[in-house]
Amino acid sequence: AQSVAQPEDQVNVAEGNPLTVKCTYSVSGNPYLFWYVQYPNRGLQFLLKYITGDNLVKGSYGFEAEFNKSQTSFHLKKPSALVSDSALYFCAVRSLSGGYQKVTFGTGTKLQVIP
Amino acid sequence: ETGVTQSPTHLIKTRGQQVTLRCSSQSGHNTVSWYQQALGQGPQFIFQYYREEENGRGNFPPRFSGLQFPNYSSELNVNALELDDSALYLCASSPGTSLSYEQYFGPGTRLTVT
Numbered sequence: 001a002q003s004v005a006q007p008e009d010q011v012n013v014a015e016g017n018p019l020t021v022k023c024t025y026s027v028s029g030n031p032y033l034f035w036y037v038q039y040p041n042r043g044l045q046f047l048l049k050y051i052t053g054d055n056l057v058k059g060s061y062g063f064e065a066e067f068n069k070s071q072t073s074f075h076l077k078k079p080s081a082l083v084s085d086s087a088l089y090f091c092a093v094r095s096l097s098g099g100y101q102k103v104t105f106g107t108g109t110k111l112q113v114i115p
Numbered sequence: 116e117t118g119v120t121q122s123p124t125h126l127i128k129t130r131g132q133q134v135t136l137r138c139s140s141q142s143g144h145n146t147v148s149w150y151q152q153a154l155g156q157g158p159q160f161i162f163q164y165y166r167e168e169e170n171g172r173g174n175f176p177p178r179f180s181g182l183q184f185p186n187y188s189s190e191l192n193v194n195a196l197e198l199d200d201s202a203l204y205l206c207a208s209s210p211g212t213s214l215s216y217e218q219y220f221g222p223g224t225r226l227t228v229t
Binding site for chain 1: 148150156163173214215220221223
C-alpha cells in the first residue's frame with residue numbers, strides 16, 4: 001500500500017527566510033510525486049511535480065522540491081518566504097496497482113509566514 | 116479556458132438520504148477524479164473516470180458511485196448518507212490518464228449530513 005507522510009502539522013517561518021515543508025512517501029514502483037497548495041475556502045492548486053530526471057524540480061511562485069530516492073523524500077523548498085505563501089500544503093503520490101490508478105495525499109502542512 | 120466548476124457550493128442532507136454532486140471538467144480534459152476532504156485532513160481519493168469508465172478507485176464503499184458523460188462532465192452519487200460523509204468534496208480534471216499529469220481542482224462542494 002502506498003502512503004505519504006507530512007510530519008509537521010505546521011511550519012512557522014519569518015518573511016525573507018528560507019522555508020522547507022517535509023514529505024516522505026512509500027510506493028511500489030516509480031513514484032509520481034506532486035505538491036499542491038490550498039488557500040482558505042478554495043480548491044487545491046498545483047505547484048510542481050517530480051516524474052523523472054533532475055532531482056531538483058522547480059515550480060510555481062518560486063517553489064522548488066528536492067527528490068531523494070534513498071530517503072524516499074520530496075521536500076518542498078523556497079529560498080525566501082513571502083507572507084502570501086501562508087497556506088496549506090499537500091504532498092501527493094500517484095501509482096498504478098493492478099491496472100487501477102491510486103492517488104494518496106498527505107495530511108497537509110500549514111505554513112505560516114510571519115511578517 | 117474555463118476551469119473546473121462544481122455544483123452546488125453547499126448542501127445539507129439528512130442521514131439516510133441520497134445526494135448527487137456535479138462537476139464540469141476544464142476545457143480539453145477527459146479525465147475526472149473525485150476526492151473527499153474531511154475537516155483538517157488531506158483529500159482522500161474516491162475514484163477516477165476516463166471516457167465514461169472508472170479506471171481508479173480508493174477505499175470507499177460501493178454506496179459512493181459515479182458517472183462520466185460524453186462531454187467529460189461527471190457526477191458523484193452517495194447513497195444512504197452517514198454523518199461521517201460530511202466533508203468538502205473536490206473534483207479534479209486532467210488532460211489524460213497518465214500518472215505524470217497534474218490535476219486541476221474545482222472549488223468543492225461542502226456537504227453537511229445531519
